[in-house]
Amino acid sequence: MSQQGQADTDQLIVEKEVVDKVTARFGEKVKVAYVKPRRIRFNVSKDHIIDLARFVRDELGFDHPISVAGVDYPKNKMIDVVYHVGSCTNERYRSFVLAFAVQLDRDDPVMPTLTPVYRGVEYHERETFEMLGVIFEGHPRLERLLLPEDWADIPPLRKDFHIKGREE
Amino acid sequence: MGVEMGRERIPGFELEGRDEDGMDRGILTLSVGPQHPGSGHFRLIVKVDGDMIVEALPDPGYVHRGEEKMCEYRNYIQNIPHLERPMIADSCGILYPYVLAVEEICNIAVPERAKYIRVIMAEINRCIFELYWLGIYGIFLGHSTMFMWPMADRELLIDLAEMASGARVTHAYFVPGGVRNDLPDAFPEKAKRHLLYFKNRLKEYKDIFYDNPLFQARTVGVGILSKEDAINLGATGPVLRASGVEHDIRKVEPYDVYDELDFEVITMKEGDSFARAYVPWLEMYESVEIALQALEKMPSGPVRTKLGPNPKGAVGEAFKRVEAARGELAYYLVSDGNPKPYRVKLSVPSFREIPVMAHLLKGAKLADMPSIYWSMNYWPVEADR
Numbered sequence: 001m002s003q004q005g006q007a008d009t010d011q012l013i014v015e016k017e018v019v020d021k022v023t024a025r026f027g028e029k030v031k032v033a034y035v036k037p038r039r040i041r042f043n044v045s046k047d048h049i050i051d052l053a054r055f056v057r058d059e060l061g062f063d064h065p066i067s068v069a070g071v072d073y074p075k076n077k078m079i080d081v082v083y084h085v086g087s088c089t090n091e092r093y094r095s096f097v098l099a100f101a102v103q104l105d106r107d108d109p110v111m112p113t114l115t116p117v118y119r120g121v122e123y124h125e126r127e128t129f130e131m132l133g134v135i136f137e138g139h140p141r142l143e144r145l146l147l148p149e150d151w152a153d154i155p156p157l158r159k160d161f162h163i164k165g166r167e168e
Numbered sequence: 169m170g171v172e173m174g175r176e177r178i179p180g181f182e183l184e185g186r187d188e189d190g191m192d193r194g195i196l197t198l199s200v201g202p203q204h205p206g207s208g209h210f211r212l213i214v215k216v217d218g219d220m221i222v223e224a225l226p227d228p229g230y231v232h233r234g235e236e237k238m239c240e241y242r243n244y245i246q247n248i249p250h251l252e253r254p255m256i257a258d259s260c261g262i263l264y265p266y267v268l269a270v271e272e273i274c275n276i277a278v279p280e281r282a283k284y285i286r287v288i289m290a291e292i293n294r295c296i297f298e299l300y301w302l303g304i305y306g307i308f309l310g311h312s313t314m315f316m317w318p319m320a321d322r323e324l325l326i327d328l329a330e331m332a333s334g335a336r337v338t339h340a341y342f343v344p345g346g347v348r349n350d351l352p353d354a355f356p357e358k359a360k361r362h363l364l365y366f367k368n369r370l371k372e373y374k375d376i377f378y379d380n381p382l383f384q385a386r387t388v389g390v391g392i393l394s395k396e397d398a399i400n401l402g403a404t405g406p407v408l409r410a411s412g413v414e415h416d417i418r419k420v421e422p423y424d425v426y427d428e429l430d431f432e433v434i435t436m437k438e439g440d441s442f443a444r445a446y447v448p449w450l451e452m453y454e455s456v457e458i459a460l461q462a463l464e465k466m467p468s469g470p471v472r473t474k475l476g477p478n479p480k481g482a483v484g485e486a487f488k489r490v491e492a493a494r495g496e497l498a499y500y501l502v503s504d505g506n507p508k509p510y511r512v513k514l515s516v517p518s519f520r521e522i523p524v525m526a527h528l529l530k531g532a533k534l535a536d537m538p539s540i541y542w543s544m545n546y547w548p549v550e551a552d553r
Contacts, residue, residue, distance in 0.1 A: 065402040094420045097489070119402075119523060120401045122523050161237075163234075163237060166241050
């Protein structure tokens with residue numbers, strides 16, 4: 001095994017520790033999507049996402065919001081909203097990026113906002129709102145952000161929106 | 169006619185809450201930008217009570233180009249040039265995580281020499297960017313010497329970048345599998361000469377700029393960001409480190425060869441506008457050190473792994489982050505096995521500073537707005553993507 005491979009395997013022990021702590025607390029409510037070196041992803045329902053976010057922030061030290069991304073899957077009729085958080089204070093998990101994702105119904109994408117837990121996601125959620133049409137309940141200012149005021153089309157990052165002249 | 173031309177008729181100048189006699193004791197709403205010379209292509213809606221800012225509502229989006237949507241129509245290689253357009257002053261920094269993510273998704277190995285060249289170029293670009301920003305910071309605080317000096321010194325480093333890549337800005341130099349071309353033979357020697365000159369020159373910036381009592385009067389103690397707020401608001405880069413958080417992706421999650429190079433993470437505990445301007449200056453010393461070390465250690469050999477046409481990614485996702493000049497820059501890349509990415513999400517430092525800016529401006533004096541705004545290292549084009 002190469003040196004890097006060895007280092008990655010050693011690292012995965014720490015990743016498993018994070019996974020064990022989360023599954024011990026939430027059990028069946030949280031599904032582990034993957035565990036890769038320094039990257040972990042959980043899938044969770046929208047009813048438990050705030051509890052999970054509070055748990056990883058307060059108990060595990062993942063206190064630094066990095067990104068919120070929405071991904072549209074028209075074939076499965078769902079929109080995947082992925083939160084990425086890192087850690088600034090917990091020395092052990094500092095190199096990790098933890099992702100937790102919610103799968104929403106594409107026709108009715110509503111979920112609670114995470115701004116009470118991570119204030120930094122406010123503008124990321126606004127962007128996801130206008131780009132994919134996801135409604136974040138309880139968001140302080142769910143308004144248009146980057147698109148022009150007179151935008152009158154479907155949210156542009158949905159897969160059924162095509163750039164003019166590039167329809168396939 | 170003349171009677172009707174009250175102050176409230178001036179566009180962008182609204183008053184809320186007025187006494188019965190029409191006296192303006194209320195809150196005044198000011199629109200700063202997007203054509204304002206002090207804000208870039210960005211609008212800040214500022215509500216002031218006298219001289220104090222009651223609320224600041226950032227309104228980005230004037231230079232939104234839909235980079236993320238464009239990525240879905242182009243293959244992994246075609247995406248390179250347009251992805252560096254949001255931040256042309258630090259084009260290596262914004263392309264770096266994309267290249268790393270594509271390498272993970274498509275399972276591409278990188279030659280050792282290419283990793284060193286990338287580090288050298290990334291650090292030179294970091295200095296190029298920070299000089300540009302420092303110059304603009306200076307001019308908006310009315311310090312025109314501080315505009316001229318960094319702009320002139322920046323040319324030396326741009327010469328190096330041009331020598332390596334052929335372009336002054338927007339190099340499109342990083343490609344999945346290495347760098348586009350090898351360095352010219354004369355590059356290491358010229359780079360050492362320019363970097364050592366630049367390192368000496370940096371000392372003079374302290375005399376002319378940081379020790380200037382006027383500069384200090386406008387920045388020291390202004391816009392103090394606490395450590396807890398910095399973390400929870402998602403601040404990154406020099407803004408985070410100026411608030412005393414020792415967080416640098418080059419150290420916490422080293423990519424390419426950063427773990428083989430010796431450098432310090434600069435932090436300050438003050439968290440004011442002065443600290444946010446001082447940290448990048450100290451970081452430029454470290455950048456010069458990193459580049460010089462990498463030039464010494466760089467092995468010979470190939471610089472690019474040859475790829476087949478239209479490389480396909482495996483089904484899956486990658487999340488890669490680097491420390492760009494403005495902070496942590498991350499790409500979330502989802503692939504469905506096609507030559508084109510299924511979804512690309514850029515998490516750029518400028519976009520992440522927006523809530524920090526709104527937080528700091530609330531309760532600040534209107535006159536402190538330029539010093540807070542520019543210390544954020546906020547670039548509208550990058551934030552809008």
